[in-house]
Amino acid sequence: TDKNCTASILTTADKTSLHQSTGEHKHLVNSQQKIERQILRENCKRKADDDISTRPLKIIRNELIKNNPTDIRYSDVQSMRKAMYDKRRKMYPVFPTSFNEAISQLKLVENDFCLFNGDQFVFVPENGEFVCITT
Helix, strand or coil: CCCCCCCEEEECCCCCCEEEEECCCCCCCCCHHHHHHHHHHHHHHHHHHHCCCCCHHHHHHHHHHHHCCCCCCHHHHHHHHHHHHHHHHCCCCCCCCCHHHHHHHHHHHHHHHCEECCEECEECCCCCCCCEECC
């Protein structure tokens, strides 16, 4: 896609035929290699979001084997890895900048994410002066 392109198309509900087109394309047509890279990148980002425990490089390798693109460079792989990490980072809260902010974030997620085998392992007292982590 071209960010400066103002043209758009409307398709039918089954997405098999063109319903309406507005605007005019004033840019060069994307090459087949660029389209393949974009599809590969979006597939990797989606899988990184679905399967958070798998390393990004493993997801990329599996997608490369499955799709067999024609022209992939090392910089494309690096870009995909960065996009996958950025996508995963959006699922987590922002890092706290102070101790008080860290305590308040822990209190918010204390009952949801601070459990191991059903037992709470992170305790934050009411006064919020310290954090206790047990095993």
